[in-house]
Amino acid sequence: MPKGKLLVLSGPSGAGKSTVVARLMTMRDDVCFSVSATTRPPRPGEVDGVNYFFVTRERFDEMVRDNALLEHAEYVGNCYGTPRDYVAQKLDTGMNVILDIEVQGAKQVMEKAPDAIPVFLMPPSLLELERRLRARGTESEAVILGRLQRAREEYHADFYDYIVINDNVETAARELDAIITAAHCAYDDRKNILKEVE
Amino acid sequence: MPKGKLLVLSGPSGAGKSTVVARLMTMRDDVCFSVSATTRPPRPGEVDGVNYFFVTRERFDEMVRDNALLEHAEYVGNCYGTPRDYVAQKLDTGMNVILDIEVQGAKQVMEKAPDAIPVFLMPPSLLELERRLRARGTESEAVILGRLQRAREEYHADFYDYIVINDNVETAARELDAIITAAHCAYDDRKNILKEVE
Numbered sequence: 001m002p003k004g005k006l007l008v009l010s011g012p013s014g015a016g017k018s019t020v021v022a023r024l025m026t027m028r029d030d031v032c033f034s035v036s037a038t039t040r041p042p043r044p045g046e047v048d049g050v051n052y053f054f055v056t057r058e059r060f061d062e063m064v065r066d067n068a069l070l071e072h073a074e075y076v077g078n079c080y081g082t083p084r085d086y087v088a089q090k091l092d093t094g095m096n097v098i099l100d101i102e103v104q105g106a107k108q109v110m111e112k113a114p115d116a117i118p119v120f121l122m123p124p125s126l127l128e129l130e131r132r133l134r135a136r137g138t139e140s141e142a143v144i145l146g147r148l149q150r151a152r153e154e155y156h157a158d159f160y161d162y163i164v165i166n167d168n169v170e171t172a173a174r175e176l177d178a179i180i181t182a183a184h185c186a187y188d189d190r191k192n193i194l195k196e197v198e
Numbered sequence: 199m200p201k202g203k204l205l206v207l208s209g210p211s212g213a214g215k216s217t218v219v220a221r222l223m224t225m226r227d228d229v230c231f232s233v234s235a236t237t238r239p240p241r242p243g244e245v246d247g248v249n250y251f252f253v254t255r256e257r258f259d260e261m262v263r264d265n266a267l268l269e270h271a272e273y274v275g276n277c278y279g280t281p282r283d284y285v286a287q288k289l290d291t292g293m294n295v296i297l298d299i300e301v302q303g304a305k306q307v308m309e310k311a312p313d314a315i316p317v318f319l320m321p322p323s324l325l326e327l328e329r330r331l332r333a334r335g336t337e338s339e340a341v342i343l344g345r346l347q348r349a350r351e352e353y354h355a356d357f358y359d360y361i362v363i364n365d366n367v368e369t370a371a372r373e374l375d376a377i378i379t380a381a382h383c384a385y386d387d388r389k390n391i392l393k394e395v396e
Contacts, residue, residue, distance in 0.1 A: 165391065175379060
């Protein structure tokens with residue numbers, strides 16, 4: 001059984017990451033999301049180990065110290081992180097693991113797991129941002145430039161291997177599917193087969 | 199319309215290249231084989247520009263001098279080569295062009311067209327070569343080593359990006375399909391979309 005691939009999926013909120021991955025999961029049964037560790041208390045109905053790994057702040061800090069997280073960040077007083085062991089175990093069973101993560105977290109993961117495949121999911125609306133801003137002609141040039149600057153910063157993500165444009169969920173999911181399948185055909189993954197005859 | 203991709207497909211005779219590509223062509227209509235130039239005379243039924251571009255030896259030598267061929271080789275007194283312009287024109291129309299070509303020709307193409315995607319198609323029988331040779335126990339060690347040496351030379355092709363194993367035509371064709379789709383999602387191909395918002 002070949003090991004799974006780690007897919008680092010970023011994109012602005014509204015890009016449709018959950019929808020595209022849900023569609024991808026109907027296409028192949030060897031894909032799963034990672035489960036994050038968090039210091040946030042569980043909400044009603046949330047199950048430890050399914051929605052999150054719920055841990056104390058002391059345990060979280062220990063995981064950070066032990067380099068047991070592929071990335072971590074703090075939002076409004078709560079810590080979130082990706083447990084390295086959980087991901088490794090899933091990959092070992094052949095599952096392709098998807099991390100839904102923003103750009104800074106993606107950079108952290110790529111440093112610790114350079115074999116991961118970074119994919120940027122882009123909402124089609126952003127393609128049209130400048131066109132729309134200029135077309136409607138109601139914004140001042142300063143406002144337009146400010147918005148374009150923010151977009152430019154948000155999308156300055158040149159460490160991604162792939163860009164998937166979500167103008168159609170089916171097409172975007174098929175592209176993610178192809179990226180995973182192609183990754184499993186990579187020379188480095190299969191060269192041991194060539195070596196079998198050496 | 200995005201430009202097509204050039205796929206350099208190698209593999210020993212018997213790997214099933216034609217069969218796998220024929221299956222691929224039922225999956226997507228943006229794939230075609232390249233048409234080679236040759237000094238070999240046409241056989242009955244062969245059409246110039248369809249099966250081959252039939253050229254004189256003088257014209258062929260001129261194409262070599264003009265760097266108009268992505269690769270060329272001579273077999274039993276006849277010259278064969280891949281016309282650079284023909285491939286470029288097909289790619290410009292958005293077609294993904296497949297070159298069915300042996301390892302030495304593939305190396306030549308990769309030097310002249312470094313953006314091409316080199317794929318090695320492997321017959322499953324070769325995976326089993328050593329196992330079979332040793333399992334049947336009738337060959338001398340010298341014969342086994344000789345056969346393995348030949349296989350090793352044939353498969354020492356570490357410049358390939360991908361290895362597709364043809365133990366199932368449908369699976370192999372789907373892998374080629376995925377490799378093409380993933381290539382069209384590459385950051386370098388789509389980064390201009392990010393730049394649109396800069």
